[in-house]
Amino acid sequence: MTLDLALFLILALVAVATALGMLFSKNAVYSALFLVLNFVTVAVFYLLLGAPFIAMAQITVYAGAIMVLFLFVIMLLGAERLPATNVLPWQRPLAITLTVILAMESTYLLLSRARPSGSVLPPGAEVNTVDNLRAMAMTLFNNYLLPFEVTSVLLLVAMVGVIVLVRREKGQKS
């Protein structure tokens, strides 16, 4: 077992464990924190895979901004826990069964049938240079100009949307 692999396995274990932690935590706050951990782990993967920019984005946007927002909302609403009700008794077993089938199906398909070829670059390979980062930026603003601009519109729309949703109209009761 190479060091790479060992590192991968450990990180993978952490990622899955944190994901499961999120899944099974009774308390929403814990869930959110588990998810943050998971995101960070994934960010480490990004670094390993030679994508430092994405790794940074992951930490700042996802783990930083988005998850903080989540936590903020959880705290604001005081909705860490839900009272136990069980209106959908068959939902849980069915969901777990289906998810397991999904995982098995995709694993089977990916590992034994599709077999994506090739190996990932070793950490610290030549893509991780500033030049490459610049090249990526160039791509982003040339080839990917359109999606970039559209995304900006999207963010604007989201903003408008949020305002519409939350702003209280004059004379409107909440």
Next chain:
Amino acid sequence: MHLSESVTTGYFFLAPWLVFAPVIGLLINIIFGGRLSEKAIGTVASLASGASFVVSVLLAWSLAAGHGAAVTVPFLEWIHIGDLELDWAFRVDSLSTTMMLVVSGVGTLIHIYAIGYMHEDVRFKHDPGRFRRFFVFLNLFIAMMMILVSGDSYLMLFVGWEGVGLCSFLLIGFWYDMDTLGRPSWANSNAAKKAFVTNRVGDFGFLIAAFLMFWAFGSFQFDEVFEAAHAVAPGVIVAITLFMLIGVAGKSAQIPLYVWLPDAMAGPTPVSALIHAATMVTAGVYLITRSAELYTLVPQAQYTVAMTGAITALFAATIAVGQYDIKKVLAYSTISQLGFMVAAVGMGAFVAGMFHLVTHAFFKALLFLSAGSVILGLERGHHHAEHAHHEKKPIGKSGKSKAESGHDEHEVFDPGDMRNMGGLRKTMPVTFWLYMIGTLALAGIVPFAGFWSKDEILLDASRHYPAVYILLSIAAFFTAFYMGRQIWLVFFGEPRHEAAAHAEESKPIITVPLMVLAALSLLGGALNLPFEGFHQLGHWLEYTLHEVEAFPLNLQVAGVSTLVALFAIFLSWLIYGRNPLKAGQPDPLKKPLGFIFTGMENKWFVDEGYFAVIINPFKKLSYFLADVVDWRFWHDWFHETVIAGTYNWLSNIGLNLYADQKGIDAFANWLGTATQSLSATLRKVQTGFVRSYALSVLLGVVLILGYLIVK
């Protein structure tokens, strides 16, 4: 178009007026009849029928002038499609003119008679408005009968055939809202319906025969059919002739389809005389005579026809013995005599058959009309008697009670029942003598018309068909017997009812036509005397029916038949004449004959048998089909339950949820219910829980991936 060039000479061009004269008559009566008096209506109708007779005479005269060469008068192209070319053309030959003369001649007489008869009848039945209708129907009948006898193809014959069936229906059901006694009832209309439907059964046979004919010979036209007949396999011709026999049995009231004719007496008496004795019912005889060339090709069919006729003759004669209704006796007598005719034409004795047809038309019309006269007389008598009661009414209690009893009598009084008659010889002498002439002619006593024609039939039978001869001879015995019985019961002895005592002779408008008919019954035999040089009818018909055999008088046969008849009359005197029947006394034959007489009285229970075997099963089957099969099974159960049930079942399998059908939508209870319950079940999957919706998405994903794995 055979021989159509001959149309240019003679009066043949008048042929269509055979039909159109009565049609014009009926149209006049329909359109203007409302404003015409009864006399005028009757006159118009009689003139129309008379015109038809004049045309017939002119045609016969032209035909004779042309030495009997058959003439076809084309009139109208009817149905032309593919190789089917069906035209309405008139065929004038000796056979058809004979029929025309009989139909229009007797018809006209009966029209005249009916003016008087119906005048009274509509008043007895309290609906004078129907007077006009009667003559419209009567003219229609003459027109249809003329189409029947004058058509030059089997199809035109069939048209007339069905047409007279309709007239028969209309006239039997003339008093459709009552029974023969004038009480509100379904009886008359039932009789009419029975006649029509039974005739239709016969028509079915005719129709099939026609189809066979067309596809075997390629035509319906008489000449073409006969020409082609020789080249066709006998099997086909046997089929054709036998199917035709079904038609004959229907129209000419032979076994097994004769049952309608006795009931047909529900119609007014002129109708019984004209349609159900003299003309329409002989159409079957005419049909076989017309198809002589087909029948002579297949002896087996001939034999069948002859036996049918002979058996019918005997069978009906036995029933006639047990009847009490004056017209019913005559009706069975008619069936029996038709049996004679059918037997005759079946044996190939076409001239004899036609001869008997003609003479029978005379004397049976005479008998029926005389019977009508008797009935009228009785009704008048009854009326008088009642009137007398009513006048007595205020006198006292006894009078009142008598009036009441008179009223009760009115409810049950049957002017046609011979048990109510007796002694009419004195009160209705003219009618009595006319009736006697008819009776002697029917019984076959020399020198009345019936003797000659019946003798010719028996003679023919004795030569070729011994079985038929024996059957017919016995039938002749019964004929004489029941006629004797009738005479004794009606005219001799003492009146058995007040009405009979008060009976009145009929007016000349009624009796004069009777006298004409009586003369014809007396002298009609002269048409075809069995002596060399006197076979006028034979010669006449020979123009049409080739190879007519003419036999000289056979004294042996004639003697036997005369003796039989005389013996029968003597026997009837012994039983009915010597000790006249008293009021309320049962028939003297009842005791000695026991169950045999019961059988005769009840028409051998044939109607009951038909009810049990055909009519009731048909009714039951049709109710079963309609109610159980079509409605409850097919309409309700299959379309509404099975489909719905299947859906329910299917929808319950998967989800095991009961689908409530009622609440969803009340009006959709059909296929909708089915789909609806499925729908209602399926919609429960739509729980409203977003997580289960996501589950559904996941299910889709899993299934698609699964498909990718297994494919």
Next chain:
Amino acid sequence: MEFLLKPLTLLTFFPLLGVLLILFINAEAKNIIRWVALITSLITFGISLWVLAMFDASNVNLQLVARYDWITVAGWNIQYFLGIDGLSILLVLLTAFLTPISILSTWTAIEERVKDFMIFFLLLEVGMTGVFLAQDLFLFYIFWEFTLVPMYFLIGIWGGPRRIYAAIKFFLYTMAGSILMLLAILWLGIYGGTFSVPDLIAQGNIPADIQWWLFLAFTAAFAIKVPMWPLHSWLPDAHVEAPTAGSVILAGVLLKMGTYGFVRFNLPLFPEAAVRAAPWIALLATIGILYGAMVSYAQADVKKLVAYSSVSHLGFVMLGLFAMNPQGIAGGILQMINHGLSTGALFLLVGMIYEQTHTREIKVYGGLWKITPVFGSIMLIVSLSSMGLPGLNGFVGEFTILLGAFGSKAINNTAYAIASALGVIMAAVYILYMFQKMFLGPQGEIVDEVKKHGHGLRDLNWREIVTVVPLLIFIFWIGLYPKPFFALMAPAVEHLVGMLPIP
């Protein structure tokens, strides 16, 4: 503009003009609306006579053709293609003839929502005429489906107590058949490259097995419409619930669309399949004849009786069509007309009495002939026509059909014709049963019942007589002198027979 002036276009769409006019009339002006509708339909009838005058019966091809490209892009080749020939002219005339009569029959029977009624009725006429004239399968289908809609409303709004049920059933049944036909039409359009019927017939090289399926798909649509046994379950409901005019048109024209479909499409488009199916269709037709007749006899409801009699009568038509000889087919076509006239008249007459008594139960009637002599006499004539009495129209049709079926090489079994001829007896049984129980015999209880509520039963008034007399004229005309009618279709029928590969 030329398009609009084509006689057949005018004939088909003229009623729309009436619809437009009616749209602008106040709904309360009921009489004006009635008159507009009546006059529109009369003018349409006039146009149909004009078409008849221009029609040349000896020409077996389509005539007075109005043919324009309609949708001809993207591989579509749909045409606006109207034409008339011997197979359809009588039906077109029948449609144009029955519509004013039906409208006249509603004069006092329909008081509710007259405006809507007349609009739907005229729309219905457009659809029906279109069905008989369309020579492009797609156009045909549009007209075919279109007739459903107005009829659905006619039953559903102005019908009897179970009208909604009946309307939906009518709609779904008919649609169930026709959608399968749609697929077959599309198949033909795709693989034939055209929807034009004459062109498709001319190409005519459809493989036998596919022909069979297409034949079945078309048959599904037409057999339900006819309706052939055992698909008749919708008919009694629709007939019983429909208002009188609806029943008249339903029996008179709509059912003919099914039988017409067989002649126009099934026979020439799929000749091999049709010949193969002939014995089976004949079997179903024969069963239908006998079954319909028997079931009719057991009905207590007079409208139902007439409805089931339609099953029997149309069995005759089907038998004739699939006899595949000139007699059979011509008889079948004539019988379509006859049935339209006779059964139409029966429904009219039943409607007239129903208007007074509000009951259709046979057993409450009786002895009506005495009270209403004119009505009784007319009913008698119509009944006799319906049971095929010679001299009236029914006989000519039934006789030629049975004659054709008897000698048919396609059916090749005389048993069907013989069994069907038994149906003629049974027709007498049920028709006479109806006539007797309603018009003969002692007075029925309904007479006094009606008297209690007013003046008692009256005979037909002038409007009603005017309504039925035209039908009577044709009943007699066809019965007495059918030659012109046969002459109109004979060449076309013989041409059609010539196309069939009869063994």
Next chain:
Amino acid sequence: MIPVEYYIVLSAILFAIGVAGVLIRRNALIIFMSIELMLNAANLAVVAFSSVLKTFSGQVFVFFVIAVAAAEVAVGLALIVEIFKAKHSIDVDQMSSLKG
């Protein structure tokens, strides 16, 4: 050298866990987080592929996904807050008045 399958399988497992979260949690916020996890798993796969294929376009894609996710989160949280105001619960099972 780690074969790319490993990454892909890892991402698949994370994705499945995310899916499971959506299905079994009632808390709208956690469901929402699970969706984020799903996106994250997808991103991981893209970056891994990108690394194998030696191209930037994958990373660019991931960048957009993150941006879009941010937008989505904003709207989503707003909705959740709004609903909480009305119902005082963020249990999605309570939001089942529309059904059938």
Next chain:
Amino acid sequence: MNLTPQDYQVLTPYILLTAWACVLLLADLFIPRERKSITALLAALGLAVTLGVTLSQVGIEQTGFFGMAVLDGFSTFVNALLLVSGILGIAIAHDYVKRMGIERGEYYTLLLFSVSGMMLMAQAADLIIVFIALELLSIPLYVLAAFARPQLSSEEAGMKYFLLGAFATGFVVYGTALVFGATGTTSLAGIVAAAASPSTSTLLLTIGAALVLVGFGFKVAAVPFHMWTPDVYQGAPTAVTAFMAAGAKIAGFAALLRVFATAFSSLAVDMTAVLWALAALTMILGNVIAISQTDIKRMLAYSSIAHAGYILMAFVPYGNPAVRDVSIAAGLFYLAAYAFTNFGAWSVVIALEKKEEKGLAIADYAGLGRKHPLLAAAMTVFMLSLVGLPPTLGLVGKVYLFRAVIAGGFTGLAIIGVLTSLISAYYYLRVVVTMYMKDGEPETVRETWLGFTTGLSAIVTVVFSLLPQSLFAWASEAVLKLF
């Protein structure tokens, strides 16, 4: 950064509309509350102008923005359709929002943004654009669905739509990831090229395509990804529902078509079976469940699901080059037919709707035929069109569809199609039955723009069914640019 005028030409409509929306967003701030009609008018104007521009682009075929977007006959047709939907969506909403007390300028702005997202979806030539456009069209719709807040049903609708939409997006992203993994690119052209090379893992590509299909299936409401539809359609403000039913469906199908017919055309063997099953299930389930609906909005929602099934049918033979053009044209035509019918039907629903979700039961339509004959007649036309009966666009559309399906050799599917149409006749007719054959006193509102929508839709539905030539021609020329 060197963009040419051609690049801009490709996206002129989109850019114009987005810009207009941004300006409107600002302008709205200065429009007083009681005069939001101006905003509506301006928004409609923007759509109309864009529509003009789009129509001027007919016949142009071009790619731009580094192969990210494409302009072709297909996209022009779809854009035009979307813009018309947008205009109708505003017309239908204008009075409705006032009446329901939810009138806010942002309504129109969001609608414009959503339309722009839809248009971009039709023009996308890269999976990234597809993804972003999907979000751009969805996010405004999430908000619009919840626009009637604090009305609970509206919020619930928004929430459900949002959660499930995001869930489905997850699948799209994962699918895209796999596609990217298989081909190394997200550009449609690149995928086509890569798919041709033997080294590409077809299975991976197929799985990716399948997951993308899930996302689109969700957007167009195909079974089993349909379950949000009835709830959201019911809960959302009716005007939004109307717009969503038409717009989202058009956009979803447009993208589905473009992506599958071009990028995944080599996967037709597998995808055809999947699409077949989806189409069949969607038609059956949609129609069957619709039968038991008593709420008109839900009924129409299920009807919308069913129609998604019909349109999906046209996609089944997409891999068969011989019939692809026909089936695409058929799909587009049907979309157009559906859009008009849909707006018409919803406009009638709005005419009868009252505050607090009253007047939405089918039973509330009783007596409409007598009291408001024109409205009832229009509704009848729409119902007939949805069934597929003459003389309506629905019939022509269905015929076109079935033709494509039969030509593609999927007669079995066509039979399912016609049989389910038969089932659908049942519930559509029920509305007609209720309107004409039952008695009631329905109350309606008479609003200019609403009436305009109803009338226009009815006229288009009827007239174009009789004269479909031009629309047919346009749809059949709207072929996809293949890479």
